[in-house]
Amino acid sequence: MSNTLLSRVTWAMTATVALFVGLMAVFAFSIMYEQEDELADQLVQIEMHRLIERIEAGEFDTTRQPLEIGPRTEAWLAGTAADATMPARLRGLAAGPHEIEIGDRVLHAIVADSSAGQLTLVFDATDNEERVKRFGLIMLLLWIICLAAGYWLARATAGIVVGRLHAIAERIAEWDPDASTPTLQRAARKDEAGRLLEAFNRMQDRVDRSIAREREFAANLSHEIRTPLAALRTDIEMISLDARLAPEQQRRFERMAHALDEVGATIAAARALSRPRAALKREAFDLGALIEEVCATLAARAAAAGLHIVNAVPAGHFLHADRYALQIVLRNLIGNAIDHAAPARLAIRLEGETLVVADDGPGIAADELPFVFERFHHGRLVDQTGTAEATDADHGLGLAIARRVCEQQGWLIRVTSATSAAQHGTRFELVFDENST
Known part of the structure; x- marks a missing residue:
């Protein structure tokens, strides 16, 4: 039977x-x-x-x-x-x-x-x-x-009730996402539940291998690139100290140094995103000092765009968390304000145990607000409207990376915005988990 x-x-x-x-x-x-x-x-x-x-x-x-x-x-x-x-x-x-x-x-x-x-x-x-x-x-x-x-009626009823599952199991049984899986192992169970389980196991194995390769690639990339980037950053700093350089050349070297910092931050973000939650590195650090450090790396871009950053977090407020993950989130939130809110004023402050990053820029439209954390959302809007050419700032990855890091760390990030003439601006709230405070 x-x-x-x-x-x-x-x-x-x-x-x-x-x-x-x-x-x-x-x-x-x-x-x-x-x-x-x-x-x-x-x-x-x-x-x-x-x-x-x-x-x-x-x-x-x-x-x-x-x-x-x-x-x-x-x-x-x-x-x-x-x-x-x-x-x-x-x-x-x-x-x-x-x-x-x-x-x-x-x-x-x-x-x-x-x-x-x-x-x-x-x-x-x-x-x-x-x-x-x-x-x-x-x-x-x-x-x-x-x-x-009763047998024929039960067979007809069972066909209606589990017919779709039976068809799906038959279809999945014929689909082999991994040709290396032994045929005898795949045919070990003949029922629909067994076939679905085997298919999902094969898919999970492929996903696990893909994640492992991604983590290995991120680790190798970080290891291979950080050393030459550090050497290049040092050389640029040494050259920029030469008093014989013209002001325009000084500015060019500063932009090169900031570009290298962006590359380093991108590599750190990729490595952090590929890191499993069990491997999170928590340490106690001064939150106010960390914010000052992040603001300093983005000061040139912010000044050029007309964004005035105010750090209202007092020094001496310690947080127990992954400092590099928080750096990635803050860099992306401030970078988003530079690209889309400036010229404006950006304030970073603590409200209880919630870190608030708020600007008084034009704000985000209500119909776009639910999608701001999606990848390439801004790029899609630009493509659909056809009113602007896509730039590096329009790639729509910054806020998506920030949310991904928050999810990995167990933090909550949320956004509110207003676009009226009387009240406008965007407010991001970062709520840390209980182990961070």
Whole structure:
């Protein structure tokens, strides 16, 4: 028998129908059998009562045995003649009703006293028993018919209920996302649940390998690039100290240094995003000092865009968290303000245990606000409207990276914004987990 979910549901429903109909058939047969017995006993008792009345009235010749009463009913009076004609099984019965089988015959008898002597009345209930047997055979036939009908009905119902799952399992069983998976291992389980489980296991293995390769690539990239970037940053700083350089050349070297800082921050972000949560590095650090450090790296960009940054977080407020992860989040939030809010004023402050980064720029439209943390959202808007050319600032990755880092760290980041003339600006709130405060 097939071990698929479809077959199991079919046979389970069929067994339920068979059990229910079978119990009903047995119940009906039992009632029929008891009713036939009770009917025969009542008939014998009524006939005995009438017989005694007729004997008392002298309507019978008691010398002739047995007494003919009616169809399938006979009676005997105790005596020599009765003993000669009465079947041996009926002799010596005690007073009261009896059920006796003689060969293929089923007799219902009753023994009672009368003025003429002891009476034994017998009713041949063989036809009644045959009727009960025929009823039982009919019930058995109906049970078989219901069993067959129940099977086909259950199969049709199971096809409706689990048909889609069965089709999906068949389709997935034919799709092999990993050709290296042994065929015998894939065919080990034939039911839908087993096929789906095997397919999901193969997919999970591929995802795990992909994540492992991503983490390995990020680690290798960080290791291979950080050293030459540091050397290049040092050389640029040394060259920029030369007093003979013109102001324009000084600014160019400063932009190069900031560009290198951006590359380093991008590599750090990639490595942080590929890091498993179990490997998070928590340490206590001065939050105010960290914010000052991040603001200093972005000061040139902010000044060029007209963004005035105010750090209202006092020094000496310590936070126990991953400092590099917080650097990534702050750099992206401040960078987003530089690209989309400037010229404006950006304030960074603590409200209780919540870090708030708020600007008084033009704000974000209400219909775009739910999508600001999606990757490439701003780029899609630019492409759809066709009103501006996409730039590096329009890639829409900064806020997506910030949310991804927050999710990895167990932090909550949320945004509100207003665009009216009376009140405008965007407010980001960063809520740290309990272990950070």
